[in-house]
Amino acid sequence: MDLASEWLAKETLRALFMPPGCLVLLLTIGLWRWQHPYGRRLAGLSTALLYLLSSPIMAGWLMTQVEAPPLPANAPLKQIDAIVCLGGGKRFSAFDQPRGETVNDETLARLRHAARLQRQTGKPLLVSGGSPAGGIAEAELMREILTREFNVPVQWIEAGSNDTRDNATMSAALLQPKHRHILLVSSAYHLSRARRAFEAAGFKVTLAPTDYASREPLNYLAFLPRASAFRTSSTALRELTGSLWYRFRQ
Structure with missing residues (x-):
């Protein structure tokens, strides 16, 4: 298959x-x-x-x-070899965009976090995401937004993956063996599974979660x-x- x-x-x-x-x-x-x-x-x-x-x-x-715990403020980021940002989906009916497609809100939150970490560390950045439903690969759209809107360079594009396991194995082909210790950026709910996939692909992984689910005050509205x-x-x-x-x- x-x-x-x-x-x-x-x-x-x-x-x-x-x-x-x-x-x-x-x-x-x-x-x-x-x-x-x-x-x-x-x-x-x-x-x-x-x-x-x-x-x-x-x-x-x-x-x-x-959800994975947040990245500690004192995390040893100098030891990182590269940053990997995973795509979280895109929009096909992006009528306000020149190409008619763009990343969804979840991916945009990941890109914002990856951009901040890239400026903070100066480490090279890889974006990962294919196009299983057709159209433009997520990684291509991610690179456009990072370079045009966040003014952050993207060194590698992994545009062939269909799922998290593919993200890991195809990123490994681009990064290893030189860039083995990565800072992995994704939504907080996604990173526990993503970590296993990337470690199985031979990476040493430091997690950089973002886009946590909102926690509302506990009152009667929480039961509606x-x-x-x-x-x-x-x-x-x-x-x-x-x-x-x-x-x-x-």
């Missing part, structure tokens, strides 16, 4: 077995078999899960299970369902299943 087909298969399974797809499936089966006790139980279970995953308090707890909380819960669950997928492939 080639990389594009593997990515499509993984995304299809994720859509079916991750929220909201799995909840829709459970509810559909429950309503279809409503006359049977297990049908009513499935419908009730899907409704309960929908509420729980839509509540900010549950979303916040799930994110605490996957919200679409934004459901998205946060889905992201955390996707990361947990992604970790299992990575371990299965090893």
Whole structure:
């Protein structure tokens, strides 16, 4: 199976077995078999899960299970050989952009953090991200923004990857053996899994997380369902299943 087909298969399974797809499936089966006790139980279970995953308090707890701790202020960054910034997605309908595509908000947050760290350390920077859904590779868009909007140079572009494992192996082909100790920049929820992938590819990794999920005050609003909380819960669950997928492939 080639990389594009593997990515499509993984995304299809994720859509079916991750929220909201799995909840829709459970509810559909429950309503279809409503006359049977297990049908009513499935419908009730899907409704309960929908509420729980839509509540900010549950979303916040799930994110605490996957987010990496922040980079310490006294981290020995002089020992770093290079900075690697991972892409987090892009927008196809970027009608306000000359090329019609641009990075999404998550990737932009990663780029901002990588730009600050590059100015702070002076270390060379690699951007990593392919185009599994077609169009312009994320890494190309990332380089454009870093150079044009942040005035930060990009030394390497890894534009062939479809997932985190590809990010690691293809970055290793560009950086190793000279640049083995890297400062890895990504969203906080993504870095625990990314670290395993990059260490398996032969890197020594220092994590530089950014874009932490918002933690709201604990009050009655934290128990009310919200679409934004459901998205946060889905992201955390996707990361947990992604970790299992990575371990299965090893």
